[in-house]
Amino acid sequence: xxxxxVLGGARSGKSRYAQTRAExxxxxxxxxxxxxxxxxxxxxxxxxxxxxxxxxxxxxEAPIELAAAVxxxxxxxxxxxxxxxxxxxxNLLLAERDIPAAAEALIAAIADAAGPLILVANEVGLGIVxxxxxxxxxxxxxxxxxxxxxxxxxxxxFVAAGLPLKLK
Amino acid sequence: xxxxxVLGGARSGKSRYAQTRAExxxxxxxxxxxxxxxxxxxxxxxxxxxxxxxxxxxxxEAPIELAAAVxxxxxxxxxxxxxxxxxxxxNLLLAERDIPAAAEALIAAIADAAGPLILVANEVGLGIVxxxxxxxxxxxxxxxxxxxxxxxxxxxxFVAAGLPLKLK
Amino acid sequence: xxxxxVLGGARSGKSRYAQTRAExxxxxxxxxxxxxxxxxxxxxxxxxxxxxxxxxxxxxEAPIELAAAVxxxxxxxxxxxxxxxxxxxxNLLLAERDIPAAAEALIAAIADAAGPLILVANEVGLGIVxxxxxxxxxxxxxxxxxxxxxxxxxxxxFVAAGLPLKLK
Numbered sequence: 490x491x492x493x494x495v496l497g498g499a500r501s502g503k504s505r506y507a508q509t510r511a512e513x514x515x516x517x518x519x520x521x522x523x524x525x526x527x528x529x530x531x532x533x534x535x536x537x538x539x540x541x542x543x544x545x546x547x548x549x550e551a552p553i554e555l556a557a558a559v560x561x562x563x564x565x566x567x568x569x570x571x572x573x574x575x576x577x578x579x580n581l582l583l584a585e586r587d588i589p590a591a592a593e594a595l596i597a598a599i600a601d602a603a604g605p606l607i608l609v610a611n612e613v614g615l616g617i618v619x620x621x622x623x624x625x626x627x628x629x630x631x632x633x634x635x636x637x638x639x640x641x642x643x644x645x646x647f648v649a650a651g652l653p654l655k656l657k
Numbered sequence: 658x659x660x661x662x663v664l665g666g667a668r669s670g671k672s673r674y675a676q677t678r679a680e681x682x683x684x685x686x687x688x689x690x691x692x693x694x695x696x697x698x699x700x701x702x703x704x705x706x707x708x709x710x711x712x713x714x715x716x717x718e719a720p721i722e723l724a725a726a727v728x729x730x731x732x733x734x735x736x737x738x739x740x741x742x743x744x745x746x747x748n749l750l751l752a753e754r755d756i757p758a759a760a761e762a763l764i765a766a767i768a769d770a771a772g773p774l775i776l777v778a779n780e781v782g783l784g785i786v787x788x789x790x791x792x793x794x795x796x797x798x799x800x801x802x803x804x805x806x807x808x809x810x811x812x813x814x815f816v817a818a819g820l821p822l823k824l825k
Numbered sequence: 826x827x828x829x830x831v832l833g834g835a836r837s838g839k840s841r842y843a844q845t846r847a848e849x850x851x852x853x854x855x856x857x858x859x860x861x862x863x864x865x866x867x868x869x870x871x872x873x874x875x876x877x878x879x880x881x882x883x884x885x886e887a888p889i890e891l892a893a894a895v896x897x898x899x900x901x902x903x904x905x906x907x908x909x910x911x912x913x914x915x916n917l918l919l920a921e922r923d924i925p926a927a928a929e930a931l932i933a934a935i936a937d938a939a940g941p942l943i944l945v946a947n948e949v950g951l952g953i954v955x956x957x958x959x960x961x962x963x964x965x966x967x968x969x970x971x972x973x974x975x976x977x978x979x980x981x982x983f984v985a986a987g988l989p990l991k992l993k
Contacts, residue, residue: 496818498783498950500968530958612817614666615834616784616952617792622698624953632668632818639818647817649948649983650832650968650975652992656820664986666951780985782834784952785960790866800836800986807986815985824988 492599492606492642495653496635499611502651504572507609508542514605517567520548521558523577552580556594563602574638575611578631582623588630596641608642610635660767660774660810663821664803667779670819672740675777676710682773685735688716689726691745720748724762731770742806743779746799750791756798764809776810778803828935828942828978831989832971835947838987840908843945844878850941853903856884857894859913888916892930899938910974911947914967918959924966932977944978946971 493510497503511518520542526532539548551558555577563569581588599606614632619625639645645657661678665671679686688710694700707716719726723745731737749756767774782800787793807813813825829846833839847854856878862868875884887894891913899905917924935942950968955961975981981993 494818498948498968499954500950500965500972501948502968502972530961610818612666612669612951613953614668614951615780615782617781617787617796618667619953625698628953629668632666632670635817636668636670636819639820645818645820647822649971649992650830650946650981651972652975652981654822654983654990654992656817656822662986778986780834780837782836783948783950785949785955785964786835793866797836800834800838803985804836804838804987807988813986813988815990822990824985824990 493644497648503648511570521571525552556598559598571608573609661812665816671816679738686714689739724766727766739776741777829980833984839984847906854882857907861888892934895934907944909945
């Protein structure tokens with residue numbers, strides 16, 4: 490399997506599962522981080538995640554220009570782990586970018602990737618309808634990105650309580 | 658399979674999956690819509706969904722009287738797609754109807770249906786507990802309707818990121 | 826299978842599924858309740874659940890000291906049903922207890938249990954990010970407890986609309 494999407498909820502163990510899958514592959518390990526430390530809570534979370542990954546990983550930041558990062562970083566002897574598509578969607582939404590166009594560019598970059606790619610995404614549509622319109626729009630955009638990427642990759646797993654369930 | 662329940666989150670691709678399943682069957686295609694255009698956002702969503710379905714479909718509206726619509730519309734040479742049970746539950750709640758009684762009437766109508774039925778429902782119970790009591794009651798009622806209908810139909814699938822997972 | 830974790834959303838049928846699994850086993854049935862009747866809505870829910878279980882069950886309350894309850898109640902000829910871990914996490918959070926330490930103590934008690942154990946937990950991480958920091962912290966802690974317990978038990982199922990899906 491060359492491209493894998495790992496879907497899951499918050500604290501589902503999806504990032505750890507994706508890392509374990511990446512570490513089982515041969516090659517350099519590149520973590521493509523979409524998170525931005527916009528506040529202390531996020532900065533703390535990012536620092537803990539980086540420490541958890543350990544020294545085998547190099548980290549590249551791509552909060553917005555994710556397709557370009559995939560194109561410039563992917564190599565035959567490298568495993569790229571993109572964590573996560575949902576933060577990327579948030580960043581695009583806040584930056585008022587064209588999300589469908591960005592998703593198409595990402596999918597084209599995935600198709601052209603020279604080495605294996607593992608992508609992590611949140612499933613956010615299984616609670617009640619959010620009160621505020623921006624949250625509803627985010628939920629719609631994130632769900633659409635998940636569907637588009639799921640259709641484009643070789644494999645999809647859903648992770649709950651750290652355990653994977655094969656969707657594709 | 659004569660009766661199928663398609664469960665999924667918001668923007669999970671459940672409606673599209675249900676339509677694809679319906680279109681693969683022989684017979685006239687009847688879309689039983691439970692959504693009501695109560696505001697501009699809903700009206701826009703309904704119009705887009707109707708355009709997405711295309712001209713093969715005829716649409717019947719049944720925001721409240723769903724069991725009666727199933728009884729009057731179901732025929733041996735017709736496929737009924739009911740989208741969705743969760744909006745119907747919302748409508749019943751807002752109209753202060755007896756939801757368990759309405760669900761029982763629906764299940765009796767499903768059992769008596771002359772042709773295939775596909776029902777779509779939202780899974781809404783996988784986020785944190787909502788702050789407001791009405792949202793909690795809605796979540797409980799929607800979950801109960803899903804359980805009752807799931808027990809009554811031949812097949813149930815859970816859709817995430819456009820991909821089906823067989824539950825029954 | 827000696828230890829089973831049943832995961833699911835609100836009104837997913839997870840408690841009923843767990844009870845059915847417990848009732849299919851030989852031995853005395855002990856319900857270990859973590860819920861506390863802090864308000865009328867909770868008190869009503871607890872009373873309804875107790876009535877639903879019927880007279881075959883004896884009930885023990887363990888809102889905080891769950892590991893101790895497992896140690897004192899587990900016997901070779903008894904089935905313990907713990908419902909649920911997520912309310913227990915809520916109680917620990919409100920009581921400002923050390924949740925990771927409590928989870929480790931619980932896992933040690935599970936490992937030492939003399940008879941079968943069935944544990945119920947909510948999956949709460951599949952909606953959008955909650956606005957308030959306490960809800961976010963709760964969501965993180967609940968997800969971590971689910972992952973830890975899922976790793977420690979023999980079997981894990983995810984229940985949606987009353988139907989189980991095997992995760993482990």
